[in-house]
Amino acid sequence: MGRPFTFINSAMSADGKISTKERKQVRISGDVDFDRMDELRATSDAIMVGIGTVLADDPSLTVKSKSRRSARKDNGSDEGPIRIVIDSKARTPLDADIFIKGEGKRIIAVSGSAPEDRVKMLQQKALVITVGDEQVDLVALLKELYSMGVKRLMVEGGATLNWAMLSNGLVDEIYSFVGNLLIGGTCAPTLVDGSGFHEDDILKLDLMSMEKMDEGVLLKWAVLNRY
Numbered sequence: 001m002g003r004p005f006t007f008i009n010s011a012m013s014a015d016g017k018i019s020t021k022e023r024k025q026v027r028i029s030g031d032v033d034f035d036r037m038d039e040l041r042a043t044s045d046a047i048m049v050g051i052g053t054v055l056a057d058d059p060s061l062t063v064k065s066k067s068r069r070s071a072r073k074d075n076g077s078d079e080g081p082i083r084i085v086i087d088s089k090a091r092t093p094l095d096a097d098i099f100i101k102g103e104g105k106r107i108i109a110v111s112g113s114a115p116e117d118r119v120k121m122l123q124q125k126a127l128v129i130t131v132g133d134e135q136v137d138l139v140a141l142l143k144e145l146y147s148m149g150v151k152r153l154m155v156e157g158g159a160t161l162n163w164a165m166l167s168n169g170l171v172d173e174i175y176s177f178v179g180n181l182l183i184g185g186t187c188a189p190t191l192v193d194g195s196g197f198h199e200d201d202i203l204k205l206d207l208m209s210m211e212k213m214d215e216g217v218l219l220k221w222a223v224l225n226r227y
């Protein structure tokens with residue numbers, strides 16, 4: 001295949017929003033869903049987020065369960081998967097939680113447009129991979145990750161990265177928790193933002209499963225017309 005098996009995991013409100021119009025993080029799901037997400041993290045080779053999510057949420061992207069971290073170590077892996085930020089201009093803060101919390105490798109994927117001084121600073125904290133001229137070239141990056149041994153990639157948003165991955169045909173499955181709340185707002189991010197598909201290119205999904213969970217429902221979709 002030449003790229004990792006790739007899935008998006010996300011939580012959205014009943015109206016499809018993944019955070020507020022101020023891009024403020026909302027607890028959409030509950031403990032059962034967070035534990036499910038932890039298991040997905042623990043069984044992935046790498047977790048990827050966009051710089052928008054790092055700046056808005058400052059996630060650590062660590063595996064929370066001690067037993068899952070130990071199981072990974074027993075298998076000869078780092079206690080957590082590789083944490084990857086898609087960050088064309090090398091804006092990731094040096095004190096971001098992904099650098100402070102947890103063990104394991106970090107990758108910042110930047111483009112040729114990233115300021116050299118920022119790249120040098122980030123190189124002290126992570127492996128910096130330059131792919132693409134203005135923006136990170138996701139197709140090239142996934143090929144490189146695959147050759148580095150990343151066979152299973154978890155994408156944790158946000159809305160713009162989800163669009164870029166899907167519109168480049170790089171996503172195999174989507175796991176979407178739909179919670180019992182309405183967030184509203186034209187500008188609040190949704191599961192997939194970006195410029196949107198034209199009618200002829202709309203992506204089709206196949207419903208793999210649906211399960212009542214916490215106060216909402218977990219939907220698992222396979223992406224059909226990927227490349």
Ligand SMILES: NC(=O)C1=CN([C@@H]2O[C@H](COP(=O)(O)OP(=O)(O)OC[C@H]3O[C@@H](n4cnc5c(N)ncnc54)[C@H](OP(=O)(O)O)[C@@H]3O)[C@@H](O)[C@H]2O)C=CC1
Nearest residue numbers: 010011019023050051052053088136157158159160161164
């Ligand atoms: N409920 C949930 O499950 C989740 C919710 N969220 C929410 O999502 C929001 C963040 O989403 P959003 O603002 O869309 O940011 P994203 O996290 O999707 O990051 C988008 C940024 O990635 C960078 N980028 C680099 N290369 C590319 C490329 N090839 N294509 C597209 N983008 C690229 C761009 O910045 P640059 O050009 O500078 O590189 C772009 O602005 C937050 O409010 C957060 O709370 C996030 C994760 C999960």
Ligand SMILES: Nc1nc(O)c(N)c(N[C@@H]2O[C@H](COP(=O)(O)O)[C@@H](O)[C@H]2O)n1
Nearest residue numbers: 011026027028029037057059060061062
């Ligand atoms: N699965 C899920 N359910 C929710 O209700 C959420 N609010 C989120 N949000 C994302 O989870 C990430 C938290 O990561 P850390 O615990 O800091 O490692 C973060 O990216 C949120 O956007 N997810």
